[in-house]
Amino acid sequence: MYDKIKPPTTGAKITFKNGEPVVPDNPIIPFIRGDGTGIDIWPAAQKVLDAAVAKAYNGQRQISWFKVYAGDEACDLYGTYQYLPQDTLTAIEEYGVAIKGPLTTPVGGGIRSLNVALRQIFDLYACVRPCRYYAGTPSPHKNPEKLDVIVYRENTEDIYLGIEWRQGSEIGDRLIKILNEDLIPATPEHGKKQIPLDAGIGIKPISKKGSQRLVRRAIKHALTLPKDKQQVTLVHKGNIMKYTEGAFRDWGYELATSEFRQETVTERESWILSNKEKNPNISLEDNARQIDPGFDALTQEKKTQIVKEVETVLNAIWDSHGNGKWKDKIMVNDRIADSIFQQIQTRPDEYSILATMNLNGDYLSDAAAAIVGGLGMGPGANIGDACAVFEATHGTAPKHAGLDRINPGSVILSGVMMLEYLGWQEAADLVKKGLGDAIANRQVTYDLARLLEPAVEPLKCSEFADAIIKHFG
Numbered sequence: 001m002y003d004k005i006k007p008p009t010t011g012a013k014i015t016f017k018n019g020e021p022v023v024p025d026n027p028i029i030p031f032i033r034g035d036g037t038g039i040d041i042w043p044a045a046q047k048v049l050d051a052a053v054a055k056a057y058n059g060q061r062q063i064s065w066f067k068v069y070a071g072d073e074a075c076d077l078y079g080t081y082q083y084l085p086q087d088t089l090t091a092i093e094e095y096g097v098a099i100k101g102p103l104t105t106p107v108g109g110g111i112r113s114l115n116v117a118l119r120q121i122f123d124l125y126a127c128v129r130p131c132r133y134y135a136g137t138p139s140p141h142k143n144p145e146k147l148d149v150i151v152y153r154e155n156t157e158d159i160y161l162g163i164e165w166r167q168g169s170e171i172g173d174r175l176i177k178i179l180n181e182d183l184i185p186a187t188p189e190h191g192k193k194q195i196p197l198d199a200g201i202g203i204k205p206i207s208k209k210g211s212q213r214l215v216r217r218a219i220k221h222a223l224t225l226p227k228d229k230q231q232v233t234l235v236h237k238g239n240i241m242k243y244t245e246g247a248f249r250d251w252g253y254e255l256a257t258s259e260f261r262q263e264t265v266t267e268r269e270s271w272i273l274s275n276k277e278k279n280p281n282i283s284l285e286d287n288a289r290q291i292d293p294g295f296d297a298l299t300q301e302k303k304t305q306i307v308k309e310v311e312t313v314l315n316a317i318w319d320s321h322g323n324g325k326w327k328d329k330i331m332v333n334d335r336i337a338d339s340i341f342q343q344i345q346t347r348p349d350e351y352s353i354l355a356t357m358n359l360n361g362d363y364l365s366d367a368a369a370a371i372v373g374g375l376g377m378g379p380g381a382n383i384g385d386a387c388a389v390f391e392a393t394h395g396t397a398p399k400h401a402g403l404d405r406i407n408p409g410s411v412i413l414s415g416v417m418m419l420e421y422l423g424w425q426e427a428a429d430l431v432k433k434g435l436g437d438a439i440a441n442r443q444v445t446y447d448l449a450r451l452l453e454p455a456v457e458p459l460k461c462s463e464f465a466d467a468i469i470k471h472f473g
């Protein structure tokens, strides 16, 4: 079944039932070490995770690690250009849950991202990246503790599908010709626009199914959060990209107000309901005037549409959501992407789950991680219905590779997410305690040490792992 690798001789497979993992006490978990700093952070993370499991369960539970190959290491073993060997895909498919270090993707030409390929091959459609603050972590922000968000990023489509044509390529030129001469003129809203003849072309598909399954998972996650964090914000640039990013927003609201009608309220619905709560006799038109600034300047057609919206909302949910009942529901709102980048800095505590398309979520998860201490503190998970692959938000950070200095925190915290996914909460809690206490005691790697005042001598990557284990208690 495998060409160059052998599964461990002890351990059992994780299986899936209704999208949830069924976990034996000794699960076999494939891991990819990763390129660049993977050589430093993976061994540190493995040591911490093993120590936590051993301590939490007195040896009753144990992970049987299965080394699989991708990236540079895979080429060394399997030969030139064998970046993602079939052995690795077979192992992840067979064992269902895996963890990986970062993998290099060249800019411009060269191979397409192995990271993205894994997400697409296993349909890991939700990229979940929590950004929370550990006390004592230095940050460029005055109140980093106010940020506690989870980026829920659609992980399989958008421009990451990688359907694009190089400038000057035969098919790219043909496509531009068809668009310029046929499709654009046939679409009146595009007027006389034309694509420059020397353009590269990329395709940005955003599907209803892809958007809604992501938002569904985000809402289900919100239901498990404390009341004050039960919020899902749909992030989009739908004012500009109306039929892709705008549609993502609309499909998100559609899902929330159909599948989760009893559990959710949209921000706009909450305004309509509270207008009536403050003034029970308010007319539909005055209610519409209050939810839409500039109402009086609108066309009659638009005014009628908004009045109708108010009436529909009140008829549909006044009984179930009115008289303040909406305050106990999951709030679903939306923000335009550029605005959310400033909002997480200026009003971080107003946000919780940020549901995004692929590119926006990629940008936003790095930005949010920066607020709580940087990319060394940014964990992540790629989750599908029958498979999950855990990995940090950051990349291979090549200039730090092999120096035993990089912060392994993000991969360790990705391991925490994996332990929680397995239901091994006691082990996950030990790691969080150890990491939190190490940081609070100013035992940190270079990235955090350089921000601390007064400065401290940085720990090596491996020493930070040891410090975390010592602080398990």
Ligand SMILES: NC(=O)C1=CN([C@@H]2O[C@H](COP(=O)(O)OP(=O)(O)OC[C@H]3O[C@@H](n4cnc5c(N)ncnc54)[C@H](OP(=O)(O)O)[C@@H]3O)[C@@H](O)[C@H]2O)C=CC1
Residues within 6 Å of the ligand: 101, 102, 103, 104, 105, 106, 115, 374, 375, 376, 377, 391, 392, 393, 394, 395, 396, 397, 398, 399, 406, 407, 408, 409, 410, 447
């Ligand atoms: N999922 C994946 O495997 C990902 C892979 N990549 C790939 O990684 C390669 C390098 O990408 P690049 O743009 O340099 O981005 P990286 O995220 O690899 O690194 C950028 C900078 O972030 C900081 N950083 C990254 N990781 C850590 C860490 N563990 N601890 C502390 N600081 C950290 C470092 O900043 P400083 O030097 O200032 O301390 C580093 O120089 C590319 O090929 C890219 O495609 C990128 C993202 C995700």
Ligand SMILES: O=C(O)CCC(=O)C(=O)O
Residues within 6 Å of the ligand: 103, 104, 105, 113, 114, 115, 116, 362, 393, 395
């Ligand atoms: O695959 C890559 O090289 C980059 C991916 C990335 O930046 C991410 O998923 O956050």
Ligand SMILES: [Mg+2]
Residues within 6 Å of the ligand: 362, 363, 366, 393
């Ligand atoms: Mg990224």
